[in-house]
Amino acid sequence: MLARSSRRVGATALRCGARGLATGSEGERPWAKALDEETFGRLRTLLAAPSPVGLEGAMTQGVLEPRLREIIPSAWKVHKFRSQAAMVVDTDPKASDDKLTVMVVGHADKIRMQVKKIANDGKVFIDSDSHLALTLLGRDVAIFSEDAETPGEYRVIRGGTVEALGAIHFAEANIRTGQRGIKAEQLYVELGIHGKNKKKQVTEGLGLRPGDSIIMEKPIRRGVGCNTFTGAYLDNGLGCWVAAEACEQMAQDPAFAETLEKVRVLFAFATHEEIGRFGSRVLAQTFKPDVLIAVDVNHDYVAAPGIASKQMPDLAMGEGPTLSVGSITSAHLNATIQRAARRADIPLQIDVVGRDTGTDAMAGVLASVDAASTSIGIPIRNMHTVSETGCTDDLVAATHLFVETVRELGRQEADGVAFAHPNLTDAKEITSIPAHLFDDEDADGEDSKSDN
CATH class of the missing domain: 3.40.630.10 (Zn peptidases)
Known part of the structure; x- marks a missing residue:
């Protein structure tokens, strides 16, 4: 907005x-x-x-x-x-x-993420949609996978996190200094897949496939500030x-x-x-x-x-x-x-x-x-x-x-009041600023603040 x-x-x-x-x-x-x-x-x-x-x-x-x-x-x-x-x-x-x-x-x-590609090493690469890539790193997610054998039925896989770099030790120097950010195409869900047949573990064992929806998992909780709350x-x-x-x-x-x-x-x-x-x-x-x-x-x-x-x-x-x-x-x-x-x-x-x-x-x-x-x-x-x-x-x-x-x-x-549209030819002209505004002390000190 x-x-x-x-x-x-x-x-x-x-x-x-x-x-x-x-x-x-x-x-x-x-x-x-x-x-x-x-x-x-x-x-x-x-x-x-x-x-x-x-x-x-x-x-x-x-x-x-x-x-x-x-x-x-x-x-x-x-x-x-x-x-x-x-x-x-x-x-x-x-x-x-x-x-x-x-x-x-x-x-x-x-707003969702979606499974885009499942790599041979078991990484689940994702489409981040409207999310900013760097805000997703390390986030817990749930993947909702439609059952290919029973279309219309869904399973949920929890425990994955969104990653892009692996260990920070592997990040390029300009990423470590903040000069460059994370690209959306680097994002994947880490499911901890290891051993043989990593891709099959994901595609056949878990049943994931391109298009499956992914959302962040963080229920709201009350915040520190009075009457505030925070979450996804x-x-x-x-x-x-x-x-x-x-x-x-x-x-x-x-x-x-x-x-x-x-x-x-x-x-x-x-x-x-x-x-x-x-x-x-x-x-x-x-x-x-x-x-x-x-x-x-x-x-x-x-x-x-x-x-x-x-x-x-x-x-x-x-x-x-x-x-x-x-x-x-x-x-x-x-x-x-x-x-x-x-x-x-x-x-x-x-x-x-x-x-x-x-x-x-x-x-x-x-x-x-x-x-x-x-x-x-x-x-x-x-x-x-x-x-x-x-x-x-x-x-x-x-x-x-x-x-x-x-x-x-x-x-x-x-009262029978119909929806009416303003006619600006009827607008009242203002020709001066009320005098008291020149004399009152600015309690908030707004005049001394810079908007820049």
């Missing part, structure tokens, strides 16, 4: 471990608390599901479907599909065409977690029934995002939602090392979810989300995404569907590595942000 600038709206950004009272009857802000063990366990289970691109059923059908079927009302429906392991939970499958339909999309697929594949089990938690909130809150009379909600768990957002565009074409909101990870640019000169936006983990502006995002929908954030005192960071959101928010336009779209992001660190790091404050805030956005859309429907 590429972004260029940001600003914050709504609540003052919450610091880790903070407490505060929300407006109205919300009570304590739930995103200011650590997740309890049961909820964190649900998150860990979801992110641990082996769901590489094209094989997402472990997350959608293995984890999400059983849980959501237990909590949704009988009138709701779970949709499944012939072409992919996607799943959609539908609050009103018999809705009329004129009922406002809102789709929230998280993607269940994980936050991208994008987090979007699915937000959609599932929002589904549970709406299903179990009797007060939300009035909103659902006006708004049909589709909780979509998509596939194939990491290779081109192919799954979500099928869902958009199938259901033709009026509103489409993707929930995906975003970057913590403030903490990212070595990028100060690139003038990236001030997005930060722990300071609330992000809202995309630019690309195909709807100004009216974004304004609605910002109003919802202000009404519920939810922290929100504004992000700029240029030509492409980089998320499933593009699904509507890619499927030629007239859907007002945008993207909500969870800022994380170390994206596409084994040590992705996030803050549960942002995760919970994003869940409540979507719920409150649907509530706000329900109010608009009740």
Whole structure:
């Protein structure tokens, strides 16, 4: 996800471990608390599901479907599909065409590696896909191998690690000094194969063959920083977690029934995002939602090392979810989300995404569907590595942000407010800067800091 600038709206950004009272009857802000063990366990289970691109059923059908079927009302429906392991939970499958339909999309697929070639010495050379080669070295992986004798059945081989150099003693001088990195074609999985017939041990003994999927093995754990967690594949089990938690909130809150009379909600768990957002565009074409909101990870640019000169936006983990502006995002929908954030005192960071959101928010336009779209992001660190790091404050805030956005859309429907597009000829001209800004001391010392 590429972004260029940001600003914050709504609540003052919450610091880790903070407490505060929300407006109205919300009570304590739930995103200011650590997740309890049961909820964190649900998150860990979801992110641990082996769901590489094209094989997402472990997350959608293995984890999400059983849980959501237990909590949704009988009138709701779970949709499944012939072409992919996607799943959609539908609050009103018999809705009329004129009922406002809102789709929230998280993607269940994980970026994968694949077996590319099995060498005579038993090395399993791999395609690293979207991974940066040097971040994979020494990582524990699981290989999911389709049984050639029984197509459609899979075995898993654990205990292998990704390697490229063998012992560091064999590395060339420019690699040892850091002048040159690791090339993707050097990567292989070390399985400890030895003795005779090494290749046959792998191909016939283990049944591995080109195309088998490989994923990293590192379940999430709580981090050292307050309310943080770290592990592999936050991208994008987090979007699915937000959609599932929002589904549970709406299903179990009797007060939300009035909103659902006006708004049909589709909780979509998509596939194939990491290779081109192919799954979500099928869902958009199938259901033709009026509103489409993707929930995906975003970057913590403030903490990212070595990028100060690139003038990236001030997005930060722990300071609330992000809202995309630019690309195909709807100004009216974004304004609605910002109003919802202000009404519920939810922290929100504004992000700029240029030509492409980089998320499933593009699904509507890619499927030629007239859907007002945008993207909500969870800022994380170390994206596409084994040590992705996030803050549960942002995760919970994003869940409540979507719920409150649907509530706000329900109010608009009740008031007969149509989706409108801003007319910039009505913009109010600003001719001066408020005088107090010249006189106030800069408490943060921003004027003394250099962005370079």
